Amino acid sequence: MELNLSLPSGDMTPAELKILDYINTNTDAFLFLSIGQLAQRLDISESTISRFARHTGCKDFKSLKSLVMEQFSSGPAAKLATTIESGGGLTLSGYLEYVASQILSTASQSQEQEFQRAAEAIVSAGRVYIHGKNASASLAQLLAFRLRRLGLQAHLLPSGGSELLEGLFNAGEGDVLVSFSFSKLSKEGRIILSHGRESGCKTVSFVSRTCLPPDERADISLYVYRGQEREYHSMAAPAAVLDALVVAVTQALGDRGIESLSRLRKLKDKYFS
Numbered sequence: 001m002e003l004n005l006s007l008p009s010g011d012m013t014p015a016e017l018k019i020l021d022y023i024n025t026n027t028d029a030f031l032f033l034s035i036g037q038l039a040q041r042l043d044i045s046e047s048t049i050s051r052f053a054r055h056t057g058c059k060d061f062k063s064l065k066s067l068v069m070e071q072f073s074s075g076p077a078a079k080l081a082t083t084i085e086s087g088g089g090l091t092l093s094g095y096l097e098y099v100a101s102q103i104l105s106t107a108s109q110s111q112e113q114e115f116q117r118a119a120e121a122i123v124s125a126g127r128v129y130i131h132g133k134n135a136s137a138s139l140a141q142l143l144a145f146r147l148r149r150l151g152l153q154a155h156l157l158p159s160g161g162s163e164l165l166e167g168l169f170n171a172g173e174g175d176v177l178v179s180f181s182f183s184k185l186s187k188e189g190r191i192i193l194s195h196g197r198e199s200g201c202k203t204v205s206f207v208s209r210t211c212l213p214p215d216e217r218a219d220i221s222l223y224v225y226r227g228q229e230r231e232y233h234s235m236a237a238p239a240a241v242l243d244a245l246v247v248a249v250t251q252a253l254g255d256r257g258i259e260s261l262s263r264l265r266k267l268k269d270k271y272f273s
Contacts, residue, residue, distance in 0.1 A: 015044050016052045023068060031069060035061040099236035105225035106237045109210065115241075118204045118220045119248035122147070125176040125202070129168065131157040131192055136180035139206070139238055143178065146246040150253060151260030160188050168192070173200030182208040182226060182233070185216045193218060206238055 012020065022042060023030050030038065039046045053064040122128055128147055132140030140156060147154035157167040168191070171177060177196045181189045189205075193216070196203035205218035208226045224241050226233040250257045 012052075012055070015042075015048050016055065018042055018044065019049060019052050027068065031065060099234045102225050102227060102234060102237045103240050106223065106241065109223055109225065110241075111223070114220055114222060115245070115248065118222055119245060119252050121176050121202050121204060121220060122152070122178075122245075122249050123252045125152070126174040127153040127155060127171065128176045128178060129155050129157050129171050129201075131159075131164070131177070131179045131188060133159040133186065133188060135235060136182070136206075136238075139180055139235065139242055140178075142239070143242055143246070146242075147249070149261060149264060150246075150250060150257045151263075152249075157192075164188055164191065168195050171195065171199060171201050175199075175201045176204060177201045178204045178206075179218070180206045180238070181216070182206070182224075182238075190216075206241065208233075 019038075019042065022038075033041065035046050035049055039049055049061060053059075053061050056064065056067075058064040058067055128144075130140045130144050132138070137159060144154040144156045155167070158164045168177075177192050179189050179192050185193075193203055193205075195201065196219070202220070203218035204220045204222065206222050206224060207218075208224055210223060212221070222241055222245070224237040226235075226237055253260075
């Protein structure tokens, strides 16, 4: 994909063509460069870059970056750059406020009844099968780790391919399938939901969309807000909901969960103290 400008390339100077070529071939890097850094990298003046921005119809260099982000908005680098630009530059406190607002948005739109149903389903499950791919794989691993510490039969499913089917093979009635389906439902997510319907498993899905087609709905949906479409999508809100779910499961297990944690502590004291 190349930057679409109303300005014909024949009307550009050699320096402007150099800038355009860098944007098209190093888009991710361009989004994180200041005008000074770009000038140094291309061995041209900052005023030349500013003139190029105005020549393309942009007010200034910042507007040019916004144009690039708009046209290349599907990539993760563009989303992260949009988040940084919207905050006037990245600071730790600013970013923490940003993710805190996502957690608060999640809280305002969450459904307590669905949350409690998810906890009850996990507590009463024979086995809990958990699937996450790409960035969500870390959430799946965390949930499996937490549930196993409570004495539950939690199993991580392979991320995809025929191995996923082999992992699902033994899942049946009385089991729970947990998946993470945020921006869209993956092929693996469709397989998991379909298997749940056919085998009698209860399905629980972490989602970031409030309106889902019937064929993409799990039995229980846990909503999380991860930012607008063109923003960097943080895992802070999903992790917070996941932690809350583990605490709710621990509470529902009562003495059973405490006993499991106690046995684990005794084993650690025996072999590692």
